[in-house]
Amino acid sequence: MSAAFDEKIHETLTDPKLQLAIYKATGRLVEERRKSIEPDVCPDYQELRTHAHAIKRHTIEHLDHYLEEFTRQVEAHGGQVIFSKDAEEASDFVLSLAKERRAHLIVKSKSMTTEEIDLSERLEHHQLESVETDLGEYIIQLAHERPYHIVAPALHKTREQVADLLTERLGVPRETVIEKQTMIARAVLREKFLAADIGISGANFLVADSGTVVIVENEGNARLTTSAPRIHIAVAGIEKLIPRAQDLAVFLKLLGRSATGQRLTVYTSFLSGPKRGDEIDGPDEFYVVLLDNGRTKLLADRGKRQSLYCIRCGACLNHCPVYRKIGGHSFPWVYSGPIGAILIPQFLGVRHEPGLPFASSLCGACAEVCPVKIDIPRILLELRSEVKKAEAREGAGRLERLAFRIWAWVMRHPRIYEMAGMAAASLAPSESAGWVRHAPFNVGPLRAWLSQRDLPPPAAKSFRQLWRER
Amino acid sequence: MAARVSLFVTCVVDQLFPKVGMAVVQVLERLGFRVDFPEQQTCCGQPAFNTGYREEARQVARHFLDVFAGADYIVVPSGSCTSMIAHHFEDIFGKEPENLRRARAFESKVYEFSRFLIEVAKAEDVGARLHEVVTYHDSCHALRELHIKDGPRRLLAHVRGLELREMDAAEECCGFGGTFSVKFAEVSGGMARTKIDSIVRTGASTVVSLDSSCLMQLQGALSRAGLPIRTMHLAEVLASH
Amino acid sequence: MSHETVLHKVRTALGRTAAQSVEALPPARLLVPEMDVEARIRSFCERVEALAGKTHRAHSAQDARDYASRVIAGRTAIASNATILSECGITSLPGVQAGFTDRDELRALCSSAACGITGADYALADTGTLVLLSSLHEARLISLLPPVYIAVVERNRLLTGLDELLTILPRPAEQTSSMVLITGPSRTADIEQILVRGVHGPGEIHVVVV
Known part of the structure; x- marks a missing residue:
């Protein structure tokens, strides 16, 4: 584990206000989800999950086919599809288009994919103003931070912190009433929407049979982003494909419920190409940037490619007892929580943050709530094994490896195992002294255990001894 | 003739909580089973498997396959170890067809203790008596990998004198997680304390679970916090009278 | 470039x-x-x-x-060109402006009007959703x-839910560049999980079933 990871975790754990904020917010989302999938309101919830998994599996296994179909359909409706192999190609496309159209102001709606490629920062390097318009994202942008959570980016910010930010960055009088803070943001962003040259959105789903970009939201900022400016660019990972518009009957029901406990979110937009001849408003130009950026690398791994089924609902974060302790910023990339713990090593390499797949008690709550049934614990286990193999190649983690080798040898030799047990017991305080608070010797794992809790005294006689004496 | 049951007591119970093993034997014998303890047994290999050392896990798992080769039923007082044998042996023997076949043959023979009582012994009332208010902690692997939820509660409901009070976060992890508990000690400790808060709110004097490792984590944290709440394995509860 | x-x-x-x-795709689940x-309207x-x-x-x-x-209560309003609005005489109410086909003109009015009035192509009974297809x-x-x-909304436009909508319109892209499902007023809970309505879109919604 890197020192930075360790430090971020410690910082989060020792900040009581932050702990409370994370716990309350995730707890509320857990509760809302629970209510929305109760059998009386959603009797077929488990069937929906099974079906969603089957559709995602089929699509990912035939992704080339659906990418081609999607491209043909977008073009048939007068839009354009741009394939980008990485972040640079994606942002270069946006930059060159902005330059050609003499654009200055860009409005953005919430998108994890554009966060992944740091699009806003890249645009700002070229003197383009790029404004996040989702309230949470806007706050995060003002604070120059990364999103804390996939669906609730500013989950960690208190109203006081938001008040300071608004005053400092916008020069408005300090306002701590949340409704009024929201209205301040609305007024600022309304001007931006009406003046923007380009709107950039993400996509929750890309529908192959219709060339449709589907966007799900509650605020209306994504509708404004995709309707007010003359140019709409949607940026999405290649894994966002689904075969048919009709499949949305399954996915929309799962997404809203899993994310926020809503049967449907406030706005669901089906966007298929630029404004048509007789339509009154909408963009004149429509582009879909399809991003690889490492996804084909994940795709090549048969066992782990299901990581690409993710619909970014955030349920695994809310239900993860580890995320609820360490929060979003402890993670070394934009994706956090259980899904982040499996995506980050696969995108950035297992040695980027080797501790990441180990930061889990493997409780399985994530897999239980995943609407597309990604087997996250199994993938974590695979990644752990990959980390250890990489360490062995690089000569790292020698002591632990040696310890496990010895352990495995002892476990194959029952007599030695028994003697080792007796030896350990003889070194430790007697059973009658109760649970142990201080170790008689200083071994790393023992010290780590005792830093948090007491240790049981070794039993005077092991089970096998008691068994023999019966 | 009485059915023969092979006990895999697990390394944690063998070394740290032998009374749990004795309690399992007592309950099974009371129900008329003949208990066999293959003395060559050690561990299922899970600690290595969960830490990413698959080769080491395989070595230990092969030993397990040998030791329990002749078993009719294998009863395990742990959801986690049961799941390792029933589900994850498959993951590590992918390239060893013969061992994979042997591991798969175990899938239908290996039973977590409470499941064995309900499904094979068909016993919900084992004649236990314990005057305590208890709360039940769903250990994660029993709950989510073996889908054990009602069984232990039904067994507890038949214990005379016992009152079961559900805690608000019964299904939330205690934070043990094997080597996670020492690799991320501070997070693990925090999880245990959160869990303890919900245990305390029930007013129960005892926490019951199926896994001694979860109970070690919880008892360790309870003891550190100076709380007068004890932990008991389900087998110990069922052996009481 | 990298297609x-x-x-x-x-x-x-x-x-x-x-x-x-491509192997057989699992059938759509509708x-x-x-x-x-009557039950649709109630729901x-x-x-x-x-x-x-x-x-x-x-x-x-x-x-x-x-x-x-x-x-409307004497405020300014902008109405769409939906036939139902003129049939009900809503377009001729005082303060209501209608009949726009020019984008810029429409946009200017929309950003100053207090109320927006539209019809609905469909509505979904089980979620309380309005469905609008962008058109003339x-x-x-x-x-x-x-x-x-x-x-x-006209009462005969009420569908049971999303599944029926996607049965009737298996490919909305064939009809319009934009179909939107509207379920309740615009809302956010991005600051301390406190619900605030009307963050970017309208905070107040009235649905008249005719």
Whole structure:
């Protein structure tokens, strides 16, 4: 584990206000989800999950086919599809288009994919103003931070912190009433929407049979982003494909419920190409940037490619007892929580943050709530094994490896195992002294255990001894 | 003739909580089973498997396959170890067809203790008596990998004198997680304390679970916090009278 | 740019070749329950109100017009070109402007008007959702920019839910560049999980069922 990871975790754990904020917010989302999938309101919830998994599996296994179909359909409706192999190609496309159209102001709606490629920062390097318009994202942008959570980016910010930010960055009088803070943001962003040259959105789903970009939201900022400016660019990972518009009957029901406990979110937009001849408003130009950026690398791994089924609902974060302790910023990339713990090593390499797949008690709550049934614990286990193999190649983690080798040898030799047990017991305080608070010797794992809790005294006689004496 | 049951007591119970093993034997014998303890047994290999050392896990798992080769039923007082044998042996023997076949043959023979009582012994009332208010902690692997939820509660409901009070976060992890508990000690400790808060709110004097490792984590944290709440394995509860 | 490169990488990763056939896709899962019109209206209104929207069941065109007039309450309003609005006489209410086909003109009015008024192509009973297809009759911004939104839905346009909508419209892209499902007023809970309505879109929704 890197020192930075360790430090971020410690910082989060020792900040009581932050702990409370994370716990309350995730707890509320857990509760809302629970209510929305109760059998009386959603009797077929488990069937929906099974079906969603089957559709995602089929699509990912035939992704080339659906990418081609999607491209043909977008073009048939007068839009354009741009394939980008990485972040640079994606942002270069946006930059060159902005330059050609003499654009200055860009409005953005919430998108994890554009966060992944740091699009806003890249645009700002070229003197383009790029404004996040989702309230949470806007706050995060003002604070120059990364999103804390996939669906609730500013989950960690208190109203006081938001008040300071608004005053400092916008020069408005300090306002701590949340409704009024929201209205301040609305007024600022309304001007931006009406003046923007380009709107950039993400996509929750890309529908192959219709060339449709589907966007799900509650605020209306994504509708404004995709309707007010003359140019709409949607940026999405290649894994966002689904075969048919009709499949949305399954996915929309799962997404809203899993994310926020809503049967449907406030706005669901089906966007298929630029404004048509007789339509009154909408963009004149429509582009879909399809991003690889490492996804084909994940795709090549048969066992782990299901990581690409993710619909970014955030349920695994809310239900993860580890995320609820360490929060979003402890993670070394934009994706956090259980899904982040499996995506980050696969995108950035297992040695980027080797501790990441180990930061889990493997409780399985994530897999239980995943609407597309990604087997996250199994993938974590695979990644752990990959980390250890990489360490062995690089000569790292020698002591632990040696310890496990010895352990495995002892476990194959029952007599030695028994003697080792007796030896350990003889070194430790007697059973009658109760649970142990201080170790008689200083071994790393023992010290780590005792830093948090007491240790049981070794039993005077092991089970096998008691068994023999019966 | 009485059915023969092979006990895999697990390394944690063998070394740290032998009374749990004795309690399992007592309950099974009371129900008329003949208990066999293959003395060559050690561990299922899970600690290595969960830490990413698959080769080491395989070595230990092969030993397990040998030791329990002749078993009719294998009863395990742990959801986690049961799941390792029933589900994850498959993951590590992918390239060893013969061992994979042997591991798969175990899938239908290996039973977590409470499941064995309900499904094979068909016993919900084992004649236990314990005057305590208890709360039940769903250990994660029993709950989510073996889908054990009602069984232990039904067994507890038949214990005379016992009152079961559900805690608000019964299904939330205690934070043990094997080597996670020492690799991320501070997070693990925090999880245990959160869990303890919900245990305390029930007013129960005892926490019951199926896994001694979860109970070690919880008892360790309870003891550190100076709380007068004890932990008991389900087998110990069922052996009481 | 990288069109072929990316597709080639995808195929290589999957072990597929160009134009290789596709296995059978699992069938679409669309379940349309039996539900009479009256039950649809009840469920729809219930759901809209659960989301803090207001509903009104109009007995006549005049009743719908009166309700709209009370909501507008002398403020400025912009109405879409939906036939139902002129049929109910809503477009001729004082303060209501309608009949726009020019984008810039429409946009300017939408950003200053207090109320936006549209029809609805469909409505979904089980979620309280309005479905609007962008066309000559319905512009995108009327239901979005003004802070108060009024929708007038004909009762025979009420579908049971999303499954029925996607059964009737298996490919919405064939009809329009933009289909939007609107379920309740615009909302956010991005600061301390406190619910605030009307963050970017309208915070107040009225649905008149005719």
